[in-house]
Amino acid sequence: MEEKKCVFCSIVSGEIQSHKVFEDQKFVAVLDIFPITPGHTVVFPKKHYDSFFKIPSMDRIQLFETVARVADAVLKGVDTDSFNLFVFEGKNANKTIFHEPQIHIVPRFANDGLNFNPPRGRYAEGQADQVYRKIARFLKG
Template identity: 30%
Template sequence: MQKENCIFCKIAKHEVPSHVVFENEQVLAFLDLSQVTKGHTLVIPKQHADNVYDLSVEDAQAVFATIPEISRALQQETGAAGMNILSNTGKVAGQSVSHFHLHLIPRHDKHDGFGAKWEVHNEDYTADELAAVAGAVKNRL
């Protein structure tokens, strides 16, 4: 089901113009209007899901099955040395559109406009604490 006021649902229905790079029955990939690097592409399921928590297994499979092919085409076209593939879930993680999407960001060098900062906190967690978290998650699965 699509959401009436969702910009990505409107793009998926071709009600809003976009620069489509890939489309099949379940998936649409188009250039992000806010290009971080040349070729920055968004890949969405046509079926609305607010975020990864709401994504069906079928739509996840459909979206992720397209990633290698689209990524290779982007790499070949842009000459990128690498690719960041990411999704933001929730406002605290930077999600700005409530429709699940993956960003494919071709990378050229460390100063090409994209940066992700990782602060490692290994010293904050003991092996026992990590084992407890892993066990608790495993039990939920």
């Protein structure tokens, strides 16, 4: 498979300038250049993975520790106590950059005009049981 030039890899290497609010050996956190709200920050591994599921599990733990640390700083920095966390995975998730996992920290403010409240459906009679069985069978020994 042909490897396209990846924007996030170019951010890691410095070829693309960014506001790196955090960087260690494995991870970086940068301000999103198209912020949903001011302070919208993306945390991702320096190493390129093309799927959330391919990052080693120990790194995934460290990644979420890093997300917690960065989110705490973001909230203090932009003076709010609220945020949404987004992970985009797969072609149906409105994803444009395939460097995984990318964790988006989106600070929320009173009256910020956002509405992450998509319409909710209801399960048809018996459907929840079917869906439950389809998922749970992969999680039980």
